[in-house]
Amino acid sequence: MIYDNIVIGAGYGGLTAAALLAKAGQKVLLLEAHTVPGGCASFYNRKGILFDSGATTLSGMAEGQPMNKLFRELEIEPRVIKLDPGMIIKFGDRELVRHSNLEQWIIECERFFGLKGIRGFWELVHSIDKKVYKLIANNKRIPPVSAGDLLSLAKPSNLKGLPLLPYLFKPVESVLKKFGLGDDPLFRSFIDEQLLITTQNTADDAPFLTAAMGLAYPAQTYYPYGGLFFPAKQIEKRFREFGGEVKYKKKVTAIRQEKGRYKIVTDDGSEYLCSGVITNIPLWNLPALTEGEFKEYFIKVSPKQDGAWGAFMINFAIKHNLREDLKSVYWQIHVPEGVPYCESKSFFVTISPEDDTQKAPKGVKSVTISLHTKPENWYGLTEEEYSRRKNKTGSFIVQKFDQAFPMLAGYEKSHVEFGTPVTFEKYTGRFRGLVGGVPHSVKNNLLKMNSGVTPFKNFYNTGDTVFPGQGTVAVTIGASNLVTRILDKK
Ligand SMILES: Cc1cc2nc3c(=O)[nH]c(=O)nc-3n(C[C@H](O)[C@H](O)[C@H](O)COP(=O)(O)OP(=O)(O)OC[C@H]3O[C@@H](n4cnc5c(N)ncnc54)[C@H](O)[C@@H]3O)c2cc1C
Known part of the structure; x- marks a missing residue:
């Protein structure tokens, strides 16, 4: 079997590209290293309580905006609420x-x-x-x-x-x-x-x-019930309905050009042939998967890493008996004195609303906290020092959370887990756990961002390190524009 396109990675970028191409009648294979789709906008399950692995907010959902258009085009209706x-x-x-x-x-x-x-x-x-x-x-x-x-x-x-x-x-x-x-x-x-x-x-x-x-x-701001994984899962389902194939636990280890086609090799030794490739993994990852002129190209176009960020994450559940729900799902808590081993002076909190029983049973809240940190704070450390830093940062933020939410502070927390850029690299494969895309800056503005179109025939990149980058909305705009470009060529 020779696929028209193989998409590598089932983040929002890869899912969007794969679903739109399959809808247009292409034979598409989606290869994903993890066991579920969503990438940085995915989840994990602890005893029936779902925790976000990164992203939590949905936007671009108003009439005519990109997420709204994508869901319509794919005829899916994720369960979301405008906040x-x-x-x-x-x-x-x-x-x-x-x-x-x-x-x-x-x-x-x-x-x-x-x-x-x-x-x-x-x-x-x-x-x-x-x-x-x-x-x-x-x-x-x-x-x-x-x-x-x-x-x-x-x-x-x-x-x-x-x-x-x-x-x-x-x-x-x-x-x-x-x-x-x-x-x-x-x-x-x-x-x-x-x-x-x-x-x-x-x-x-x-x-x-x-x-x-x-x-x-x-x-x-829109809140997706169950978390951002659910719309991702719906896109994946639609992709299959359009005839697309998905293979999980398939980490791509090499992309080679052979006789005018591409051969994609995965970590279990499988090989897949295709006419076109769309990578949904950061540009930083691509030199390790390619060789020759491909490798040289990706080394040259990989964005500078020094401006990019990693994330520190905290997840936990709180069993409570509050009579009234909180005033918001999304909170930003300022910490003017700073947070150990993090560069943000605030942290972003998502607290599941009471009616989201997809995420947690009634009377239980699933909490996700994230903030910016540089990978340098977490790599090259002894195991002991890494754990010490992780616990120090995590405990500090939990204490600040209790001060910010006194109504929840008295209730016991369970499933408390801390994540660093090292954790992100482990679960999403992203180079040095760099997440969120390339910072938009005056010097490196949008016009200078990598377009995702390479000099190699039918080889494209999508995701948050190529135009327009950053966040699920931008990633879906990029993937959808890319598909238009690919289909126009036909
Ligand atoms: C803490 C945090 C909070 C955020 N909050 C928000 C938010 O609230 N709202 C928002 O819109 N955005 C948010 N973002 C940003 C958003 O999550 C990302 O920009 C977006 O999800 C990136 O999507 P992507 O498709 O580019 O890549 P990813 O989500 O990184 O997907 C890439 C996929 O490729 C897979 N993969 C990697 N290597 C390989 C390989 N070799 N072979 C096969 N598969 C591979 C990975 O497992 C992954 O599934 C947040 C990000 C973080 C980290």
Whole structure:
């Protein structure tokens, strides 16, 4: 059997590409090293309680937005709920409520920070967010990689997008200054920590164009029941229904070109032949799987690692008898003094709502906490030092969690587990546990990101280290644009 395409990796990128290609009638094989799909947006099960392995929030679900379009195209209806507030941000005892409605949010933000300029700033953020989503929806040939792509972009409706271009080269900091918001340390730390969980960068270097999308996202936060694994599983199911084949526990160890085709080798010695390959694994991983000119190419185009992040994770369950549910599912807890062996000054908390019995039985909450850390904090250590650091960081955050959620602090926690970049590398195979994609920065802006189109015939990359990177929404946009490109070629 010679497949039209083999997709390597069943993260959101690989799943989207595989399902759309199979829907178009291609013979597609999806190879995944793990036992389930989802990658960084997957889960694990402890005695019937499900825990998120990384990502927890769904966005891009509003009418016409990419996730909404993908689910429609695949005719699936994941069980999700739009949250309002989209998130609550805690600074000690003070709470900043991220309302969905722009007017309500501006009033709340003005109340909390007491600064002039807030209205203008958020109006600009939301107007840019809307325009960028529109531009993305109308242009499947971005990033342009050929004269034909450039021509397809030169249409009158795109002219409206031209005024957005300067924001690709302007850091958020300069826009904050324009609105007189540059000097307030509390507002700045709020913006920096929000940016870190979305653009993977802070206000001094994050380009306002993509930062605006990151800052606007909590207005459109959706909670997937059971966790983000479930929509992933539904995409996988659809893929099979379209005639696609999935093989789990198949870690790809080599990709070779032979007689105009590709041979994909897996760790159990199996070999598969195909005309085209789509990798859904980070570019950093590809030099180890390829040889010759392929290897040289991937060494050359692998993004710099120094800006990229790893994640520290904490999961646990809490059995409780609260009468009322919490005010939000998503929380960002500020820790101005910092967290041991982590670079974030906040941590992101997801607490399953009471009606999510797919995730945990009634009266039990499944809690996921994540924050940014550099792999250097976790690699090259003795086993003893690694465990000491892991326990120190984990215990510190659990203590801060108890202070932030006194209503839950009295109840016993079970299944407490801590994860580091080393854990991510073990379960997702990602090089040095680097997750979340490549930070968007003024210097390395979107235009400089790898397009996923290689110089090798029918060899493509998708996922969060290629355009537009970062988060499940961006990854599905990238994969869907890639499929359009592949099908247009036929
Ligand atoms: C802690 C954390 C929180 C996050 N929060 C959010 C959030 O709330 N919302 C959001 O939208 N995004 C979030 N993200 C980002 C999001 O999870 C990722 O950007 C996205 O899921 C990446 O998808 P992907 O398809 O590029 O790759 P991955 O999810 O990394 O998938 C790659 C797949 O390839 C498989 N694989 C690897 N090597 C091989 C091999 N050699 N052979 C076969 N298979 C292989 C892996 O097992 C994996 O399943 C978060 C990420 C982290 C780490």
